[in-house]
Amino acid sequence: MNELVRRGTRGLLRDMNNSRVLQIIQAHGPISRAEIAKIGDLQPPTVTAIVNDFLRVDLVRETDLVRDNGNGSAAIGRRPILLCLNQTAAFAVGVKLRQHGMTIAVTDLGGTIVYRSESVLPNHTPDEALRFIADRVENAIEVAAINSTKVIGLGIGMPGIVDYRNGVCCFSPLLEWEGVHVTSTLESILGMPAYADNDVNMLTAAEIAYGAGREVSDFLTVTVGQGIGLGIVLRGEIFRGAAGGAGEFGHVKIESDLLCECGARGCLEAVASDVGISQQVAAAKHLSSIDIIEALELARAGDREVLAIVEHAGEVLGRSVGNLLNLFNPELVIVTGEGTRAGDLLFAPMRRALEGAAFGTLGRDTHLVIQSWGDEAWARGAASIVVHEMLKPPIYEARSAGPLVHLLARSIHGGTT
Numbered sequence: 571m572n573e574l575v576r577r578g579t580r581g582l583l584r585d586m587n588n589s590r591v592l593q594i595i596q597a598h599g600p601i602s603r604a605e606i607a608k609i610g611d612l613q614p615p616t617v618t619a620i621v622n623d624f625l626r627v628d629l630v631r632e633t634d635l636v637r638d639n640g641n642g643s644a645a646i647g648r649r650p651i652l653l654c655l656n657q658t659a660a661f662a663v664g665v666k667l668r669q670h671g672m673t674i675a676v677t678d679l680g681g682t683i684v685y686r687s688e689s690v691l692p693n694h695t696p697d698e699a700l701r702f703i704a705d706r707v708e709n710a711i712e713v714a715a716i717n718s719t720k721v722i723g724l725g726i727g728m729p730g731i732v733d734y735r736n737g738v739c740c741f742s743p744l745l746e747w748e749g750v751h752v753t754s755t756l757e758s759i760l761g762m763p764a765y766a767d768n769d770v771n772m773l774t775a776a777e778i779a780y781g782a783g784r785e786v787s788d789f790l791t792v793t794v795g796q797g798i799g800l801g802i803v804l805r806g807e808i809f810r811g812a813a814g815g816a817g818e819f820g821h822v823k824i825e826s827d828l829l830c831e832c833g834a835r836g837c838l839e840a841v842a843s844d845v846g847i848s849q850q851v852a853a854a855k856h857l858s859s860i861d862i863i864e865a866l867e868l869a870r871a872g873d874r875e876v877l878a879i880v881e882h883a884g885e886v887l888g889r890s891v892g893n894l895l896n897l898f899n900p901e902l903v904i905v906t907g908e909g910t911r912a913g914d915l916l917f918a919p920m921r922r923a924l925e926g927a928a929f930g931t932l933g934r935d936t937h938l939v940i941q942s943w944g945d946e947a948w949a950r951g952a953a954s955i956v957v958h959e960m961l962k963p964p965i966y967e968a969r970s971a972g973p974l975v976h977l978l979a980r981s982i983h984g985g986t987t
């Protein structure tokens with residue numbers, strides 16, 4: 571289904587110009603009004619009016635900085651006042667849902683976390699869970715002492731298949747959710763734009779906004795931990811597939827008959843995730859279960875059986891990531907998630923297998939980064955998707971007004987969107 575482009579009304583033109591001016595200030599600031607008009611191909615009075623609105627809500631600030639334009643003209647006549655984005659003018663809320671808990675992070679526009687909290691997610695119906703989440707979000711905003719008119723929206727990341735455009739969690743075995751209308755419920759309770767996405771995509775959004783992905787347009791984020799996930803960025807945008815299911819990397823099939831948590835056999839996750847490794851170690855040691863941290867301790871202590879399991883997991887992961895290089899030819903692969911605590915036990919065999927599996931020069935030309943991130947990074951990622959939406963041209967029909975329209979309406983007109 572194609573996205574519907576908005577009708578060419580005056581409202582669209584206004585939203586487009588607002589977005590364009592904000593993007594230019596974010597990308598090129600400190601910048602003068604005249605330069606904005608030039609880069610944006612906009613009339614100077616249009617730029618002045620938009621900038622005035624932004625100044626009123628403190629979204630941009632005039633700086634004392636002066637830029638010499640190189641031909642000495644700055645020395646003659648009035649030097650232009652430069653504008654830059656005020657990163658602390660507005661805030662976004664990010665929620666990372668796990669099977670039995672959630673992390674909330676409140677960030678400013680620059681991705682700096684100003685508040686975070688952890689909550690246990692009560693075992694209730696999806697509707698009750700969403701009410702609980704909304705209640706925790708309201709509490710977070712209150713405790714963080716942020717004026718609610720300065721909150722531009724909420725991003726919520728969860729494991730499973732999520733229809734981003736419609737804000738529906740289609741299928742999440744971990745949460746036991748199916749067809750849950752996440753964003754419409756949260757928007758109606760909280761009165762702010764909400765975005766729901768697969769959690770790995772949220773983490774990937776943070777890489778686009780603030781991380782290693784800022785400088786590259788085609789990259790992959792592979793997460794290892796309880797499961798194995800994949801975020802795909804093509805030409806600077808997250809690729810979600812037809813129904814939001816793209817990147818279910820943990821469930822690609824490999825040569826194995828191990829049972830996956832999804833119910834199928836032969837999934838990558840059943841061999842190489844923390845859960846998969848723990849289960850194999852438990853079986854080898856005739857235990858009912860073993861924690862991944864204890865399993866890794868056995869490997870570090872030199873237990874050959876456990877070492878062989880972790881090494882095999884690394885090899886299989888490396889071959890599978892090598893297949894991704896063959897499919898996408900990314901410039902960069904970021905491997906992250908709590909599974910990175912396995913360190914070289916997992917990643918030395920992974921790197922070897924990856925080089926063997928990549929076609930020709932593809933392995934050599936791809937930059938591989940392994941970084942450890944916790945739940946805070948996931949929640950920060952969820953917030954970053956709201957900032958990403960604020961800076962995106964508002965050309966498509968959406969369920970509700972975007973974060974920028976919301977902020978301007980609440981702050982300037984005092985109304986609701």
Ligand SMILES: [Zn+2]
Pocket residue numbers: 820821830831832833834837839
């Ligand atoms: Zn599976």
